[in-house]
Amino acid sequence: MPKTHSLIVIFGLFVLWEFLFHALNLKWYLLPPPSMIFASIQSDFVSLISSLWVTIKVTLIALMASVVISLCLAIIFYFSKFIERSMMPITVVLQVTPIIAIAPLVSIWVDSSQMATLICAFLVAFFPLLTNTIAGLKSTERNHLDLMKLYRANKYQLLRYVVLPNALPYFLSGLRISTGLALIGAIVGEFVIGPISGHSGLAYRIIEAGYQLEIPKMFASVVLISLTGIILFNIIRLISYLILRDWHSSYSNTE
Amino acid sequence: MSLRVLSDIDRQSKLAEGQSRLIAVLDGVYKQFAGSNQNALENINLEVFQKDFLSIVGPSGCGKTSLLKMMCGLIKPTAGKISWPTSNFQNSPENPANLSYVFQEPNLLPWMNVYENIKLPLKIVKEDTYSADEKIYEIINLVGLKGFEGYYPKQLSGGMSMRVSIARALVTQPKVLLMDEPFSALDETRRFELSQEILKIKKEKNLTVVYVTHSIYESVYLSDRIYVMQSHPGKVFEEFDFSGIDKNEDYRFTPEFFEQAKVVSDSLQRAQYA
Numbered sequence: 001m002p003k004t005h006s007l008i009v010i011f012g013l014f015v016l017w018e019f020l021f022h023a024l025n026l027k028w029y030l031l032p033p034p035s036m037i038f039a040s041i042q043s044d045f046v047s048l049i050s051s052l053w054v055t056i057k058v059t060l061i062a063l064m065a066s067v068v069i070s071l072c073l074a075i076i077f078y079f080s081k082f083i084e085r086s087m088m089p090i091t092v093v094l095q096v097t098p099i100i101a102i103a104p105l106v107s108i109w110v111d112s113s114q115m116a117t118l119i120c121a122f123l124v125a126f127f128p129l130l131t132n133t134i135a136g137l138k139s140t141e142r143n144h145l146d147l148m149k150l151y152r153a154n155k156y157q158l159l160r161y162v163v164l165p166n167a168l169p170y171f172l173s174g175l176r177i178s179t180g181l182a183l184i185g186a187i188v189g190e191f192v193i194g195p196i197s198g199h200s201g202l203a204y205r206i207i208e209a210g211y212q213l214e215i216p217k218m219f220a221s222v223v224l225i226s227l228t229g230i231i232l233f234n235i236i237r238l239i240s241y242l243i244l245r246d247w248h249s250s251y252s253n254t255e
Numbered sequence: 256m257s258l259r260v261l262s263d264i265d266r267q268s269k270l271a272e273g274q275s276r277l278i279a280v281l282d283g284v285y286k287q288f289a290g291s292n293q294n295a296l297e298n299i300n301l302e303v304f305q306k307d308f309l310s311i312v313g314p315s316g317c318g319k320t321s322l323l324k325m326m327c328g329l330i331k332p333t334a335g336k337i338s339w340p341t342s343n344f345q346n347s348p349e350n351p352a353n354l355s356y357v358f359q360e361p362n363l364l365p366w367m368n369v370y371e372n373i374k375l376p377l378k379i380v381k382e383d384t385y386s387a388d389e390k391i392y393e394i395i396n397l398v399g400l401k402g403f404e405g406y407y408p409k410q411l412s413g414g415m416s417m418r419v420s421i422a423r424a425l426v427t428q429p430k431v432l433l434m435d436e437p438f439s440a441l442d443e444t445r446r447f448e449l450s451q452e453i454l455k456i457k458k459e460k461n462l463t464v465v466y467v468t469h470s471i472y473e474s475v476y477l478s479d480r481i482y483v484m485q486s487h488p489g490k491v492f493e494e495f496d497f498s499g500i501d502k503n504e505d506y507r508f509t510p511e512f513f514e515q516a517k518v519v520s521d522s523l524q525r526a527q528y529a
Contacts, residue, residue: 141362144362144364146324146329146358147358147362148379149328149329150328150329150354150356151375151376151379151380151427152379152380153379157378157379161364161367161375161378161379162364165364165366166366168366246368246407247365247367247408247409248365248366248409249365249409
């Protein structure tokens with residue numbers, strides 16, 4: 001089981017870190033040992049978790065918005081070459097411009113800081129989903145299309161029985177990338193835009209702790225963010241597995 | 256009468272006499288693909304009669320598949336006419352349920368299991384979904400897929416996948432079955448087994464079959480009539496009539512069979528240098 005292996009490795013690294021901290025007599029305000037980080041998580045549990053919740057909420061809403069919008073756009077692009085050709089450059093511009101450069105603008109244009117952070121997270125998460133889904137829709141086999149043409153399937157039937165299921169694996173791998181990116185977008189957005197009216201997310205906790213030189217709390221926030229990322233990533237992986245295991249060749253169950 | 260090469264005069268008389276059984280007529284059909292300056296198919300004249308087993312034999316690249324795809328409307332002829340005399344269809348010949356096409360590969364949808372794959376045409380044509388279940392299970396039994404309903408295509412062997420593909424083609428209860436080298440990827444034994452079954456199903460369902468192949472033996476064994484094609488451009492070279500031969504299982508080992516295979520083989524040879 002490679003999964004338990006990597007858990008053991010991570011645990012081992014923590015032990016090594018703890019050991020080196022004491023052995024080399026490092027300064028806790030430069031590199032706090034794991035025990036201190038976890039103690040900090042424990043003591044600031046309520047405020048950290050409520051901040052984490054704010055960040056997760058932004059991430060998930062942004063992710064859902066990018067799923068819906070990218071699916072709709074991908075389907076429109078699939079049926080209309082003209083719209084695709086005229087819209088695609090705009091989405092590319094949005095993708096290649098660093099979010100950190102757009103975020104201040106967004107924060108000027110949008111009053112609500114929650115909305116502004118959401119838009120940042122959405123802008124980052126949206127593009128891989130769109131391009132992957134379009135690639136999936138377009139990769140439909142000629143023969144499958146011919147089969148549908150043979151029975152004079154309408155556009156809805158074509159989508160439902162052939163084109164969308166064909167795009168599903170592509171969509172899911174896009175979703176896996178976008179989930180991580182949405183989280184990054186939510187954090188970066190908050191860094192630039194500032195706390196979400198009263199309820200700050202984890203990004204602002206990091207800035208705050210930095211100002212107050214509460215280094216263990218900074219680390220605690222980082223640990224929580226990466227844990228969240230790992231969990232989200234694995235949830236998407238599980239969903240992909242459950243959806244695709246029956247039929248997709250990447251999940252072999254015949255041998 | 257065992258075997259006969261048809262001349263143009265024969266063809267006229269055959270057309271006149273078979274008028275009432277005529278199911279499809281291709282009249283001077285041409286096909287030129289975009290970006291090519293040569294005809295892929297040139298002046299194709301052929302007719303399909305009810306309950307025919309008609310084979311189209313020719314070397315690879317002679318346009319057999321294009322011909323078949325034109326017959327079912329997947330591609331349009333550049334010139335000429337393909338007509339389906341209405342009188343021999345119960346409903347409009349335009350109804351896609353009347354015509355089924357078996358692809359060279361099984362062409363199953365990997366995200367649907369066997370049952371769903373077979374049901375798909377019914378769902379699209381939306382024809383009589385009330386008794387759909389009964390129909391589907393009848394077909395599943397007919398092609399020997401009982402017990403495999405829940406399997407996904409990736410779990411099936413090549414022969415099994417082909418059976419599903421045939422079942423899917425049969426589920427709309429078509430009058431005409433167009434088959435494009437359906438067994439070319441199978442081994443000899445499976446091939447024979449499945450062609451036996453096609454003959455059985457054809458008889459049971461009163462099907463008309465148009466069968467494209469490059470195998471001489473297969474075509475001689477299965478067909479009532481054979482069109483031999485030449486390539487560059489694709490044209491009908493010769494037409495043979497085998498009707499009236501009793502084709503039991505042992506027929507393929509008789510000297511008569513080999514004699515006929517030789518005639519068709521010679522014709523193919525001559526077609527190459529025509």
